[in-house]
Amino acid sequence: MVKVKNVWPAPYTGIPAVLSSSSLVMFVLAFLIIYYGRGVYDTLGFTLFFTGIAFGLLSAGKEVELKDDRLVLKYGFPQAVINITVREVVEVADLSSLKRGKLFKYFKSQLVAPLLIMLLPILYLPPLTKPLMALLLLVPVVIGFSLLTYFMMTFSDYRRFLNYAIVTLMAMLALIFLEIAMINPQIVSSKDALVMLVLGYVLLIAGFIVFISFAIRRHIILIESTQGHYAVTAASKADAEEFMKTLLKRMVKIER
Amino acid sequence: MFKLPDRMEEIWLSIAKGEKEVNIANKLNITRQAVSKAAREARAKITSMFLELAESLNLDVIRVNAEKGFMIARSRQLGLRVYAFYIPGKGIRILFGIKPYCQGESMSQVCKLIVTMGRELNMIREEVKGNVEELVDEIIKRIEE
Numbered sequence: 001m002v003k004v005k006n007v008w009p010a011p012y013t014g015i016p017a018v019l020s021s022s023s024l025v026m027f028v029l030a031f032l033i034i035y036y037g038r039g040v041y042d043t044l045g046f047t048l049f050f051t052g053i054a055f056g057l058l059s060a061g062k063e064v065e066l067k068d069d070r071l072v073l074k075y076g077f078p079q080a081v082i083n084i085t086v087r088e089v090v091e092v093a094d095l096s097s098l099k100r101g102k103l104f105k106y107f108k109s110q111l112v113a114p115l116l117i118m119l120l121p122i123l124y125l126p127p128l129t130k131p132l133m134a135l136l137l138l139v140p141v142v143i144g145f146s147l148l149t150y151f152m153m154t155f156s157d158y159r160r161f162l163n164y165a166i167v168t169l170m171a172m173l174a175l176i177f178l179e180i181a182m183i184n185p186q187i188v189s190s191k192d193a194l195v196m197l198v199l200g201y202v203l204l205i206a207g208f209i210v211f212i213s214f215a216i217r218r219h220i221i222l223i224e225s226t227q228g229h230y231a232v233t234a235a236s237k238a239d240a241e242e243f244m245k246t247l248l249k250r251m252v253k254i255e256r
Numbered sequence: 257m258f259k260l261p262d263r264m265e266e267i268w269l270s271i272a273k274g275e276k277e278v279n280i281a282n283k284l285n286i287t288r289q290a291v292s293k294a295a296r297e298a299r300a301k302i303t304s305m306f307l308e309l310a311e312s313l314n315l316d317v318i319r320v321n322a323e324k325g326f327m328i329a330r331s332r333q334l335g336l337r338v339y340a341f342y343i344p345g346k347g348i349r350i351l352f353g354i355k356p357y358c359q360g361e362s363m364s365q366v367c368k369l370i371v372t373m374g375r376e377l378n379m380i381r382e383e384v385k386g387n388v389e390e391l392v393d394e395i396i397k398r399i400e401e
Contacts, residue, residue, distance in 0.1 A: 087296050093319035098328070099400040224321075241316050248303050248320055255300030 002066040006235040007243045009061035009073035010220065012107040013230050014082055016075045019059035021113035024147075026052030028117040028140045032124050035136065064232055064243075069254055071223070071247065073230065084225050087254050091224035092247055094240045095231075096155045103151045106222055106229045110151055118144030155220075162212050170205055177201050223247070258305055258347040260298055267291055268298035269344050272324055272377050299323065302342050309340055309348060319399070324377050326399055339396060343369045344376075357392045367392050 011020040026048045033045035058076040065072040065080075071089075073082035095101035103110065121137040149161060177197055180187065187193040219240035223230045234240035260268060263284075270280045277295070281288040299322035306327040310317050315329035315338055325342030337353025349366045351357055358367035367388045374380045374395040384394050 087300070090299060090323040091319070091321040093321070093328075094317075097318045097330075100397065101401065105401060244317055244320075245307070248307055248317070251322075252300050252304040252307065255297050 001068075002246070004064040004066065004243055004246065006239040007064045007221075008233050009064055009075060009082065010231040010233050011059040011061060011075065012103070012110055013228060015077075016059040016061075016081065017107075017109060019055040021110070023052045023055035023059065024113045025116050025120070026055065028120050028143070031140070032120060036124070036127070036133065061233065066246065066250055073232065082230060084223060084227070084230060086247070086250050088225040088227060089223060089247070089251055090226060091222070092244050093222045093224075094219055094234075094237075094244060095222050096219040096240070097237070098154075099156065100154050101222075102154045103220065103231075106224075107151070107231065111148065114144040114147035114151070116144075117141075118148075159216050162216060166205075166208055166212055169208060173201060173204060259345075260301055260342075264294050264298045264301070265344055267294040268302075268325075269376070271295050274378070305342070305348055306340060309350075313338070321399070324379065324399075325373075328399060339399070341370050341373060343373050351392070351396075353396075355393075356389055357396075358389045364388070370395060 009016070011017050030045045030049035030052060033041045033048065037045060060076045062074040062076060065074065066086075069086050071084040071086055072080045073084070074080045075082075093101070095103065095106075117140045121140055150158060153161060177200070181194070181197060187197055217236055219234040219237055221232050221234060221240055221244060223232065232243070234243055259265075267280060267284070270283075271277070271291075277288050277291045281291045284291070302322045302325055303320055306317070306320050306322075309315070309327070310329055313329075314332045316332060317327065317329050319326075319328040321327070327340040329338045329340070330336070331338055339351040339353065341349050341351070343349050346369060349369055351363075351366060351370065358364045371380070371388055371391045374391065379395050379398055380391055381394070384391065386394075
């Protein structure tokens with residue numbers, strides 16, 4: 001038995017896919033119900049929120065193991081749910097390194113959750129009493145859109161998109177922080193408040209940059225067997241190459 | 257070393273064309289299990305050929321498809337894309353990712369073989385017409401998806 005380092009199962013197939021998609025939809029529903037439900041359906045909102053957390057944890061990829069003729073993908077479940085017979089594998093591909101590789105081609109069902117969370121605020125149509133309430137309705141739409149771009153775009157385009165997104169975000173946040181400072185003159189007059197505002201901006205941008213650099217470094221590896229498509233995530237290009245070679249060598253060894 | 261045995265290749269090619277194992281078994285007068293076993297062995301052999309090639313040319317493997325018989329890799333020294341195809345009856349042929357792909361007599365021959373295989377294995381859309389260079393480009397676009 002070989003535990004593969006720095007490679008984790010991605011929840012794009014089977015039960016983990018259903019759970020992770022449901023978890024996403026539940027979070028958005030919970031947010032809408034708790035924030036816009038005026039306290040009437042709070043119990044339902046919190047139930048959805050905690051069920052969403054449980055589903056998210058259950059569908060999170062834990063580890064990948066090579067056990068004789070089996071590639072075992074372990075998720076948050078107490079037991080492994082995906083067992084791939086190595087001799088039935090017909091293709092292994094590093095989708096992130098392909099010129100036109102996109103997840104949508106292999107995992108079409110993954111579009112359901114992002115589309116649904118983009119539609120939910122429109123279908124729900126909560127009563128909007130403050131401008132902030134209307135603004136916050138955009139949050140699920142933005143999350144849904146980001147996920148859609150991730151699944152629909154080729155990886156090279158997605159990297160370019162993220163680079164543009166971070167520049168746009170930096171400019172937008174700078175404008176927002178400037179507006180906050182202008183609306184509240186006491187911020188400009190107080191040195192401490194000004195430092196806090198600038199520090200807040202820098203931290204937010206640093207957080208986004210760290211997130212994006214992780215997103216760019218990760219590699220998605222597609223495994224196609226006669227039974228279906230599966231995906232694993234590698235921490236880096238080198239880890240992806242190492243895993244692919246190990247799996248391909250195992251395919252050859254088993255048939256000998 | 258770089259070619260499948262004839263019978264195994266026949267079975268592999270039929271599966272790559274999309275034929276069902278039962279039909280192949282009936283056609284060759286063997287059991288479905290024998291077809292399945294031969295297909296598995298063929299995939300393993302093709303994978304082994306691609307791995308050996310990657311080791312000897314110092315390539316990073318990006319994609320190996322043992323069913324359709326192709327590999328995409330990157331040369332560590334040159335930083336170039338390398339495309340390897342298993343051509344039935346001939347063995348492995350290599351194409352470097354520099355356009356034009358089919359310049360020169362030997363590369364032109366390789367391109368023709370790749371196009372013939374691409375047509376047989378439905379790697380070129382029917383509506384796509386053009387010269388060998390364009391058809392090779394179409395195959396490369398398809399396998400890069």
